[in-house]
Structure formats: structure tokens, C-alpha cells
Amino acid sequence: xxxxxxxxxxxRFKHIDYAGIVFYPRFLEMLNDLVEDWFEEALKRxxxxxxxxxxxxxxxxxxxxxxxxxxxxxxxxxLWVKELKSSSxxxxxxxxxxxxxxxxxxxxxxVNVKIQEDRQSIKAEAFNEEMKVxxxxxxx
Amino acid sequence: xxxxxxxxxxxRFKHIDYAGIVFYPRFLEMLNDLVEDWFEEALKRxxxxxxxxxxxxxxxxxxxxxxxxxxxxxxxxxLWVKELKSSSxxxxxxxxxxxxxxxxxxxxxxVNVKIQEDRQSIKAEAFNEEMKVxxxxxxx
Amino acid sequence: xxxxxxxxxxxRFKHIDYAGIVFYPRFLEMLNDLVEDWFEEALKRxxxxxxxxxxxxxxxxxxxxxxxxxxxxxxxxxLWVKELKSSSxxxxxxxxxxxxxxxxxxxxxxVNVKIQEDRQSIKAEAFNEEMKVxxxxxxx
Amino acid sequence: xxxxxxxxxxxRFKHIDYAGIVFYPRFLEMLNDLVEDWFEEALKRxxxxxxxxxxxxxxxxxxxxxxxxxxxxxxxxxLWVKELKSSSxxxxxxxxxxxxxxxxxxxxxxVNVKIQEDRQSIKAEAFNEEMKVxxxxxxx
Numbered sequence: 001x002x003x004x005x006x007x008x009x010x011x012r013f014k015h016i017d018y019a020g021i022v023f024y025p026r027f028l029e030m031l032n033d034l035v036e037d038w039f040e041e042a043l044k045r046x047x048x049x050x051x052x053x054x055x056x057x058x059x060x061x062x063x064x065x066x067x068x069x070x071x072x073x074x075x076x077x078x079l080w081v082k083e084l085k086s087s088s089x090x091x092x093x094x095x096x097x098x099x100x101x102x103x104x105x106x107x108x109x110x111v112n113v114k115i116q117e118d119r120q121s122i123k124a125e126a127f128n129e130e131m132k133v134x135x136x137x138x139x140x
Numbered sequence: 141x142x143x144x145x146x147x148x149x150x151x152r153f154k155h156i157d158y159a160g161i162v163f164y165p166r167f168l169e170m171l172n173d174l175v176e177d178w179f180e181e182a183l184k185r186x187x188x189x190x191x192x193x194x195x196x197x198x199x200x201x202x203x204x205x206x207x208x209x210x211x212x213x214x215x216x217x218x219l220w221v222k223e224l225k226s227s228s229x230x231x232x233x234x235x236x237x238x239x240x241x242x243x244x245x246x247x248x249x250x251v252n253v254k255i256q257e258d259r260q261s262i263k264a265e266a267f268n269e270e271m272k273v274x275x276x277x278x279x280x
Numbered sequence: 281x282x283x284x285x286x287x288x289x290x291x292r293f294k295h296i297d298y299a300g301i302v303f304y305p306r307f308l309e310m311l312n313d314l315v316e317d318w319f320e321e322a323l324k325r326x327x328x329x330x331x332x333x334x335x336x337x338x339x340x341x342x343x344x345x346x347x348x349x350x351x352x353x354x355x356x357x358x359l360w361v362k363e364l365k366s367s368s369x370x371x372x373x374x375x376x377x378x379x380x381x382x383x384x385x386x387x388x389x390x391v392n393v394k395i396q397e398d399r400q401s402i403k404a405e406a407f408n409e410e411m412k413v414x415x416x417x418x419x420x
Numbered sequence: 421x422x423x424x425x426x427x428x429x430x431x432r433f434k435h436i437d438y439a440g441i442v443f444y445p446r447f448l449e450m451l452n453d454l455v456e457d458w459f460e461e462a463l464k465r466x467x468x469x470x471x472x473x474x475x476x477x478x479x480x481x482x483x484x485x486x487x488x489x490x491x492x493x494x495x496x497x498x499l500w501v502k503e504l505k506s507s508s509x510x511x512x513x514x515x516x517x518x519x520x521x522x523x524x525x526x527x528x529x530x531v532n533v534k535i536q537e538d539r540q541s542i543k544a545e546a547f548n549e550e551m552k553v554x555x556x557x558x559x560x
Contacts, residue, residue: 012313012316012327013312013316013327013437013438013443014309014312014313014443014445016437016438017433017436017437017438018433018436018437018438018440018491019195019197019255019262020260020438021197023172023433023434024168024172024197024198024201025165025166025168025169025172025434026165028164028165028168029165029294032163032164032165032293032294033292033294036292036293046352047292047293047351047352048350048351048352049352055159057159057161057164057205057208058164058205059204059205059206060203060204060205061164061201061202061203061204061205062201062202062203063200063201063202064199064200064201065197065198065199065200065201068197068262070328071327071328071438072326072327072328072329115159120160122159122208152453152456152467153297153298153303153452153456153467154303154305154449154452154453156297156298157293157296157297157298158293158296158297158298158300158351160298163293163294165294169434172433172434173432173434176432176433186492187432187433187491187492188490188491188492189492210468211298211467211468212466212467212468212469299475299477299535299542300540301477303452304448304452304477304478304481305445305446305448305449305452306445308444308445308448309445312443312444312445335439337439337441337444337485337488338444338485339484339485340483340484340485341444341481341482341483341485342481342482342483343480343481343482344479344480345477345478345479345480345481346479348477348542395439400440402439402488
């Protein structure tokens with residue numbers, strides 16, 4: 001049975017705003033970190049190797065912010081695959097706090113791209129079979 | 141006839157990633173700046189006055205990234221009101237580049253809240269009539 | 281014998297710029313995280329408790345950037361005390377990469393302050409004896 | 421007689437922390453923006469053109485934070501040249517608020533570099549004569 005990819009992240013001083021809660025663009029950095037960890041740890045395709053020639057830009061994002069997060073809290077970040085297409089993935093995600101409350105949840109679409117030689121343009125590229133198998137193991 | 145609220149922003153070195161395009165959490169900072177400018181310049185409710193006691197946290201966000209943005213480009217950021225409820229606003233937004241291409245577009249829901257005296261909790265609060273009139277002038 | 285306070289941090293996609301190296305303001309976020317961890321883990325004064333009424337703003341910073349840091353590298357961040365005054369601390373710091381090269385090093389002065397009731401002004405405040413003892417254990 | 425290069429920047433919600441004052445790594449982003457504007461507007465060497473093949477990384481930074489800056493304030497940012505060497509510049513800088521108070525001041529050393537073809541290494545490169553003349557006009 002499939003499991004989501006899971007990481008923990010602690011809310012820090014740099015994340016919070018004047019109201020004492022996470023400034024929401026910082027949540028998107030946390031989401032990007034989660035995708036980065038998933039590619040490196042689970043899919044064995046680290047960004048440090050990939051970004052010379054390839055990338056997985058975000059093309060669509062839907063997010064609902066359900067509960068505020070405060071400094072000192074540790075969030076559990078979950079990511080899973082809702083749909084795998086030939087050159088893109090629709091992922092679901094959810095951040096939960098220590099009281100099992102949902103802080104946020106949503107859906108993000110990533111596209112597999114090849115960076116052209118001039119570094120000025122990018123082009124969608126189909127995932128290879130090996131990647132498809134790895135990604136599929138996170139379909140829930 | 142209603143007009144969107146419009147501001148321009150130049151893409152800078154701090155916004156871009158290794159692929160030379162804007163790192164998408166930076167777009168959300170640009171969106172937050174746009175909302176901040178709208179509240180200050182058009183709604184006459186500057187964040188610098190408001191955030192001691194009130195706030196307008198983002199509770200829902202949908203965004204499609206259509207075209208990459210690169211350093212040196214100047215984006216035109218547009219914001220308008222799609223729906224005004226008693227204590228929340230659904231805004232549409234669009235960022236367009238100098239070639240009239242849509243860089244991104246989407247929808248964001250903001251809730252009017254009162255920060256409680258202990259600064260530990262917040263509560264939705266209805267917009268007053270004056271604010272409703274001002275906000276309504278941006279309904280498209 | 282005294283030891284520096286040590287934490288590790290991995291360079292991520294969000295830290296790097298178009299040249300593929302860490303954008304230097306991100307290093308200051310990493311330094312702030314290090315001070316935050318030191319206060320929480322070693323001095324037992326977590327920012328999550330402290331920042332309602334107190335703070336330790338940075339008043340002076342000197343930093344030399346010696347070697348670039350790239351995505352995927354893990355830096356060892358070291359912090360120690362060079363001088364403890366009645367209401368301020370001069371800390372030394374050094375970030376080292378996996379090849380034992382110094383990425384950056386410098387000196388930061390933190391002041392212990394009390395936030396006034398109106399939240400509009402701050403005032404330096406002497407460290408209490410307990411804090412002085414804890415801080416002193418990091419003097420090198 | 422020489423003049424500093426001057427730009428204004430407004431403090432925004434994204435810059436401030438829980439204490440209601442600018443989180444200091446954000447000041448370094450503002451400083452980087454100032455250097456970027458100076459290169460583009462005064463030295464006619466925009467980062468958007470330069471960063472394919474060249475860069476001006478920061479190698480040394482000294483900064484004193486004198487007064488807090490709060491949301492809604494507009495800072496005047498000043499930059500000038502203290503010393504021009506063959507492949508590096510020592511710049512002085514000062515941020516002043518609307519009450520003529522110094523918010524911060526310091527000194528930053530920038531090195532002119534050439535990015536090697538593999539994009540994995542950089543090398544210091546002497547400024548050409550044209551750049552030297554332009555830079556020299558900001559020596560104070």
C-alpha cells in the first residue's frame with residue numbers, strides 16, 4: 001500500500017510575521033523544500049545534479065490555509081501523487097501540526113522540463129520509465 | 141466602470157533561481173506586496189496602522205504559472221475583486237510581462253480578522269460599511 | 281574546555297542564485313537560525329517563549345565570504361562567545377564545508393533587550409546571572 | 421564633486437519580524453538591490469546582461485545597525501566608493517530614515533569575477549578602463 005513522503009520542519013523566527021504566525025510565502029518555500037527532499041531521497045534525482053540541464057517547475061498550485069502556525073511548532077509535511085501524466089505530476093500535500101490539526105493542504109502540478117542549451121528556454125519532456133515506476137509508488 | 145488595481149514590479153537578482161527564472165515563492169511575496177499596496181493606496185487602510193489589532197490573512201490561493209519571468213523584466217500586477225462577502229474578499233489577480241504575456245494568474249481569498257488582546261488568537265470580523273464601499277469599487 | 285555550539289545545514293535550491301551559489305542574504309538567515317538554535321538548545325531560552333517581551337537584536341556584524349557554497353553541500357555552522365558584556369554578547373562564527381574549507385567567518389554582536397509595553401520601543405537590559413553562566417560556557 | 425548613488429525603499433510587511441522591526445537579513449536584500457540598481461542605472465552594466473558570464477560577489481561585509489526600521493517607513497539608501505582596486509571595489513553605504521536617523525551603515529567589498537565555461541568556478545578579473553572611470557565618479 002502506498003504511503004505519502006513525509007518530512008518534519010520546525011517553525012523558526014525567520015518564518016513568522018508581525019502577527020506571530022507564518023508569513024504565507026514562507027510556506028511555499030517549505031513546500032519547495034519538501035519536493036526537493038522527495039526528489040533527492042525517494043526518487044534519487046537530487047536537484048544538485050538535475051538543475052544543470054533539467055528542472056521541474058511548478059505550473060499550478062492550489063492551497064487552503066486552515067490553521068495558523070507559530071514559532072516553535074514542528075509541522076509534519078506530507079506529499080503524495082494524485083496523478084502521473086507523461087511529463088507532469090499532480091501532487092497532493094498537507095502540513096499538520098503537533099495537535100493533529102491541518103495547517104494547510106492543497107495540490108501542486110510539476111512539469112518535467114529540459115533546459116535548452118542557450119539556458120533561455122525550457123521544454124516539457126516525458127519522464128523515463130524508471131522515474132515513472134518510482135513516482136508511481138507514491139500514488140495514493 | 142470598474143478598473144483593477146495596478147502596480148509594476150521589476151524582476152531582480154534576489155527573485156531568480158539557478159535556472160534564471162523567478163523562484164515561485166518570490167511571486168507570492170510580490171502578490172502580498174500588491175495586496176499591501178491596494179490596502180494602503182486604494183482602501184486607505186495601511187498595514188502599518190492595521191497590524192497592531194487587525195489583519196487580512198490569506199485563507200485560499202489558486203495560481204497558474206503560465207510563462208517564466210526573468211531578471212530585468214518589469215511585470216504589471218493587476219488585482220480586482222471577484223466577490224465581496226461579509227468578512228472576506230475573493231480577489232482575482234494577473235501578472236503580465238512587457239510582451240503582454242500572462243506570467244501568472246489566479247484567485248486569492250482574504251479574511252478580515254481581529255487579533256485578540258493576548259495576541260494568541262484571531263477572529264473573523266465583518267468589514268464596516270465604508271470599507272465595503274471602497275472594496276466594491278474594484279468588483280469586476 | 282569550551283566548545284563552540286555546532287549545527288549542520290544543507291544548501292537547498294531556495295538558497296542559490298543564478299550563478300549556482302548561495303545568495304549571501306540567505307547566509308544571514310542561516311546565521312540567525314544558528315543563534316536561534318543556540319538560545320533554544322544550549323541557553324534554554326527559546327525564541328518562541330522570549331519574543332513576547334524580549335529580544336536579542338543584532339547591532340553589529342562583520343563577515344568575510346571565503347568560498348562559495350553550492351546546492352547539495354552540507355555546511356557545519358559554528359558559534360562561540362568572544363566577549364560577554366553586561367547586556368550584550370560578541371560572538372564569533374564560522375561556516376565550513378565538507379572539504380574543511382571555510383565558507384565564511386565573522387563576528388556578530390547581539391544585545392539583550394526588553395520590549396516596552398507599547399511594542400514601539402526597546403531598551404537594553406542586563407543578562408541575569410543564570411544566563412551569564414550559561415553564555416560563559418561558550419567563551420573560547 | 422562626487423555624490424553617492426541614492427535610492428529609496430519602503431519598509432513592507434514581508435520585511436518585518438514579530439517585534440515589528442525589519443528582520444536583518446532583509447536589510448542585506450535591500451543592500452543587494454542597491455548595488456544592482458547602481459550597476460544598472462549608474463554603471464550601465466545591468467545584472468540581467470552580466471550574469472551569464474560575470475558577477476560581482478560580495479567578499480567582505482561590515483555593518484552596524486543603529487536604529488530599528490518599521491513598516492511604512494521609507495528609507496533613503498546611499499552607496500559610494502571608498503576604494504577602487506584592480507578587480508574589486510570597497511563601497512560605503514548608509515540607510516537613513518525619514519527623521520534623518522541612521523538605520524544602518526557599513527562597508528561592503530565586491531569582486532569583479534568571470535564565470536568559467538563549466539559554470540563551476542569563478543575567477544577574479546580586472547575592471548576595464550571604461551568601468552574604472554564610471555566607478556571612480558562615485559569615490560567620496
